[in-house]
Amino acid sequence: MRCLLWTTxxxxxxxxxxxxxxxxxxQQAAALRDTAIKESQAYDIVESLVVEVGPRMAGTExxxxxxxxxxxxxxxxxxxxxxxxxxxxxxxxxxxxVCEIVQPYPQPLMVTALGxxxxxxEEGLTAAVVEVASLEALKEIDPSKVKDKVVFISNRMERTxxxxxxxxxxxxxxxxxxxxxxxxxxxxxxxxxxxDDHRLPHTGLQRYADGVRKIPAAALSxxxxxxxxxxxxxxxxxxxxxxxxxxxxxAVSHNVIGExxxxxxxxxxxxxxxxxxxxxxxxxxxxxxxGVAVVTETARLIGQLKQRPxxxxxxxxxxxxxxxxxxxRAYASQHQDDVKxxxxxxxxxxxxxxxxxxxxxxxxxxxxxxxxxxxxLEPLQIQAVVEDAYGGADIGPLMKLGxxxxxxxxxxxxxxxxxxxxxxxxxxxxxxxxxxxVAAYVVFTYLxxxxxxxx
Amino acid sequence: MRCLLWTTxxxxxxxxxxxxxxxxxxQQAAALRDTAIKESQAYDIVESLVVEVGPRMAGTExxxxxxxxxxxxxxxxxxxxxxxxxxxxxxxxxxxxVCEIVQPYPQPLMVTALGxxxxxxEEGLTAAVVEVASLEALKEIDPSKVKDKVVFISNRMERTxxxxxxxxxxxxxxxxxxxxxxxxxxxxxxxxxxxDDHRLPHTGLQRYADGVRKIPAAALSxxxxxxxxxxxxxxxxxxxxxxxxxxxxxAVSHNVIGExxxxxxxxxxxxxxxxxxxxxxxxxxxxxxxGVAVVTETARLIGQLKQRPxxxxxxxxxxxxxxxxxxxRAYASQHQDDVKxxxxxxxxxxxxxxxxxxxxxxxxxxxxxxxxxxxxLEPLQIQAVVEDAYGGADIGPLMKLGxxxxxxxxxxxxxxxxxxxxxxxxxxxxxxxxxxxVAAYVVFTYLxxxxxxxx
Numbered sequence: 065m066r067c068l069l070w071t072t073x074x075x076x077x078x079x080x081x082x083x084x085x086x087x088x089x090x091q092q093a094a095a096l097r098d099t100a101i102k103e104s105q106a107y108d109i110v111e112s113l114v115v116e117v118g119p120r121m122a123g124t125e126x127x128x129x130x131x132x133x134x135x136x137x138x139x140x141x142x143x144x145x146x147x148x149x150x151x152x153x154x155x156x157x158x159x160x161x162v163c164e165i166v167q168p169y170p171q172p173l174m175v176t177a178l179g180x181x182x183x184x185x186e187e188g189l190t191a192a193v194v195e196v197a198s199l200e201a202l203k204e205i206d207p208s209k210v211k212d213k214v215v216f217i218s219n220r221m222e223r224t225x226x227x228x229x230x231x232x233x234x235x236x237x238x239x240x241x242x243x244x245x246x247x248x249x250x251x252x253x254x255x256x257x258x259x260d261d262h263r264l265p266h267t268g269l270q271r272y273a274d275g276v277r278k279i280p281a282a283a284l285s286x287x288x289x290x291x292x293x294x295x296x297x298x299x300x301x302x303x304x305x306x307x308x309x310x311x312x313x314x315a316v317s318h319n320v321i322g323e324x325x326x327x328x329x330x331x332x333x334x335x336x337x338x339x340x341x342x343x344x345x346x347x348x349x350x351x352x353x354x355g356v357a358v359v360t361e362t363a364r365l366i367g368q369l370k371q372r373p374x375x376x377x378x379x380x381x382x383x384x385x386x387x388x389x390x391x392x393r394a395y396a397s398q399h400q401d402d403v404k405x406x407x408x409x410x411x412x413x414x415x416x417x418x419x420x421x422x423x424x425x426x427x428x429x430x431x432x433x434x435x436x437x438x439x440x441l442e443p444l445q446i447q448a449v450v451e452d453a454y455g456g457a458d459i460g461p462l463m464k465l466g467x468x469x470x471x472x473x474x475x476x477x478x479x480x481x482x483x484x485x486x487x488x489x490x491x492x493x494x495x496x497x498x499x500x501x502v503a504a505y506v507v508f509t510y511l512x513x514x515x516x517x518x519x
Numbered sequence: 520m521r522c523l524l525w526t527t528x529x530x531x532x533x534x535x536x537x538x539x540x541x542x543x544x545x546q547q548a549a550a551l552r553d554t555a556i557k558e559s560q561a562y563d564i565v566e567s568l569v570v571e572v573g574p575r576m577a578g579t580e581x582x583x584x585x586x587x588x589x590x591x592x593x594x595x596x597x598x599x600x601x602x603x604x605x606x607x608x609x610x611x612x613x614x615x616x617v618c619e620i621v622q623p624y625p626q627p628l629m630v631t632a633l634g635x636x637x638x639x640x641e642e643g644l645t646a647a648v649v650e651v652a653s654l655e656a657l658k659e660i661d662p663s664k665v666k667d668k669v670v671f672i673s674n675r676m677e678r679t680x681x682x683x684x685x686x687x688x689x690x691x692x693x694x695x696x697x698x699x700x701x702x703x704x705x706x707x708x709x710x711x712x713x714x715d716d717h718r719l720p721h722t723g724l725q726r727y728a729d730g731v732r733k734i735p736a737a738a739l740s741x742x743x744x745x746x747x748x749x750x751x752x753x754x755x756x757x758x759x760x761x762x763x764x765x766x767x768x769x770a771v772s773h774n775v776i777g778e779x780x781x782x783x784x785x786x787x788x789x790x791x792x793x794x795x796x797x798x799x800x801x802x803x804x805x806x807x808x809x810g811v812a813v814v815t816e817t818a819r820l821i822g823q824l825k826q827r828p829x830x831x832x833x834x835x836x837x838x839x840x841x842x843x844x845x846x847x848r849a850y851a852s853q854h855q856d857d858v859k860x861x862x863x864x865x866x867x868x869x870x871x872x873x874x875x876x877x878x879x880x881x882x883x884x885x886x887x888x889x890x891x892x893x894x895x896l897e898p899l900q901i902q903a904v905v906e907d908a909y910g911g912a913d914i915g916p917l918m919k920l921g922x923x924x925x926x927x928x929x930x931x932x933x934x935x936x937x938x939x940x941x942x943x944x945x946x947x948x949x950x951x952x953x954x955x956x957v958a959a960y961v962v963f964t965y966l967x968x969x970x971x972x973x974x
């Protein structure tokens with residue numbers, strides 16, 4: 065991503081009078097920002113979700129409890145309207161997961177099944193291991209080298225602030241099984257797509273290509289991937305992999321939606337997104353309990369003002385993001401007819417780090433108003449960057465339908481230490497940083513809801 | 520512990536001529552020190568142990584393989600004599616371990632059985648939880664409050680450089696079960712005795728008191744202990760605990776011993792200790808693969824000199840330290856008759872941190888020689904401290920028989936993040952720091968083997 069600063073642009077050619085926001089509106093946003101820093105209840109919200117529900121993989125009984133929790137919480141916090149919308153998807157369940165080196169150096173390896181993977185037989189699968197350095201290397205390899213073997217993709221994700229290392233490594237997770245299967249492999253194990261060195265493997269979605277034989281797919285923790293590499297340097301290695309996971313039929317969950325109704329243009333929506341589901345290994349504190357707390361608390365704080373902003377603030381807590389953006393796609397499909405009412409959207413789903421940049425993907429006519437918003441964000445150590453905003457996974461389908469987005473970009477330096485692992489727990493959230501996130505969201509949300517402009 | 524520096528003493532009253540070491544001996548030690556920094560093979564040794572053997576809980580088949588590995592490695596590295604001595608002990612095996620909150624907020628808790636614990640029934644044990652702040656609080660509590668309940672001891676270990684936090688917290692692990700059982704509890708779960716925030720609980724030995732009913736004992740990871748505390752703040756909590764562990768009869772292992780024979784006084788021994796066994800959860804890289812590598816490489820480097828030092832260097836890789844210092848006690852018992860030949864001992868078993876201090880427990884007549892040794896350690900950023908050396912667990916029984924000891928004290932700030940967890944893996948070892956350890960050990964060992972003095 066390019067990260068050219070807007071600063072030059074700002075100082076050179078823009079003054080507040082050129083945007084569509086009044087001094088009074090800007091002062092109100094600044095006051096909300098300062099209130100969020102001091103009085104945000106975001107931590108209480110995520111603590112409540114983690115302690116009272118915990119892991120909530122889409123389609124499970126815990127996911128259903130999370131939906132009830134969300135409806136209750138939005139009502140309790142004074143939203144004007146709260147409802148849910150159905151989302152259907154194929155569900156998947158995890159079972160036992162065991163991996164071990166059986167020859168020549170018997171010892172266990174910590175493994176987890178990738179989401180959507182088929183299982184092995186009950187007795188497990190025992191085969192020689194072939195290491196490949198990356199998905200690209202696997203694509204090039206001669207099939208005779210991997211036939212009837214377990215392919216081990218050993219590339220390691222790079223740590224960066226904006227998460228670019230994830231994008232370049234995750235292909236091994238998503239496509240590794242099918243690429244290996246096409247060449248005759250029996251299973252694929254990958255080095256976890258993560259930046260930590262703990263014995264907690266990273267799960268995440270993998271997708272079988274159409275028409276290709278399905279084979280089991282799993283991830284080793286980074287220390288276990290190191291160990292397997294060292295063993296392979298010494299001698300041929302045989303491993304045994306036992307996975308009890310399986311597809312388990314169609315399931316139903318719900319997008320949970322709450323609104324603070326606009327006082328002048330209630331049909332015009334500022335959409336704030338997060339996802340309610342989580343992977344099963346952790347407690348979903350950071351992914352995406354943080355997002356749920358940030359967007360919920362943002363609407364609550366704005367709802368505390370003496371009057372509602374001009375437009376409606378709609379919080380959508382999406383179902384099943386993790387297994388294929390099912391909630392986001394269902395929402396876009398169900399709201400095709402009123403998509404034009406969605407003036408702009410933002411999503412909080414990149415961990416618990418501080419927001420350091422504000423990026424937009426809007427009509428150039430809105431640039432000056434965005435610059436006014438950026439100026440109110442600046443005391444939070446947030447830079448405005450000239451760059452097309454990514455938006456977020458759940459609002460991606462709305463973006464495709466033309467809804468403008470902004471990104472309040474978080475520091476993701478440490479996010480992939482715990483992403484999709486058992487280590488996604490409450491202690492990884494710093495309350496002050498969480499409040500900085502809320503402060504940024506209230507500034508953007510309030511001003512977007514007040515601005516007399518389409519984006 | 521007091522940490523008064525020897526520095527004053529050194530500069531005020533001691534010059535090299537007052538010790539028993541010659542300038543030539545000191546120069547040789549300094550040369551060995553510098554060689555260790557540059558050419559130590561300690562990392563290769565620990566890598567070999569971790570990759571080729573891995574976890575090696577005393578009494579297991581892997582422990583037997585570790586004994587063979589050790590004999591082969593000492594022979595391969597050119598020790599003059601290598602042999603093993605039998606050690607017998609009651610063995611213990613781990614089984615399944617599952618814990619979950621069943622009411623009112625169902626979710627899993629990451630748990631591990633404490634070493635020596637009995638198991639639950641196969642169906643597990645379901646009961647209300649009572650939190651107590653510490654072992655001391657449990658001792659004072661009215662039995663009616665814990666009868667037929669699971670006691671949860673929630674005190675958290677403090678992080679310190681010298682590991683004092685361990686000593687003050689570990690009582691909950693060692694004695695919690697019997698204190699709880701005496702008051703009628705069904706089981707005990709403790710907050711892990713560890714300083715990290717990962718979902719990897721810390722195992723470790725617990726001891727049933729004589730005549731007290733045995734109840735299951737387990738540890739929750741720190742994030743899970745946090746979660747249970749937060750749940751208990753909201754409502755009464757019921758958990759289900761299933762442990763498949765059990766005692767499993769007498770087992771046999773071996774202390775593995777290697778010597779570099781002294782050229783003038785071969786019967787006089789400088790004993791270097793580490794333990795060969797590990798807990799089963801991790802790979803035993805740090806606890807105590809590091810120690811095995813440091814003491815083995817120390818003897819190897821000294822063995823590379825053109826001539827052996829005056830005295831014999833004996834490396835003892837002890838069996839079953841983790842479950843009750845069985846190897847250390849067996850050695851002291853088997854060597855009662857030649858205990859006087861053990862001139863001095865040192866043990867490496869405190870993680871992978873740098874050595875920062877040199878402490879001794881010797882005859883005051885040896886102080887000046889120790890000060891000479893301290894001066895050669897100084898370029899390694901090692902201070903001499905006036906303090907009775909702790910020695911080490913395995914050499915504790917020798918100390919009781921009057922053998923003098925030194926402690927090359929390691930920085931333990933991060934040791935208890937991984938101690939007794941699955942996270943005890945090779946990546947936690949920094950090769951340069953490991954070599955600093957070896958450099959310190961070669962200085963001490965060579966000079967102790969050369970000095971014309973008893974300690």
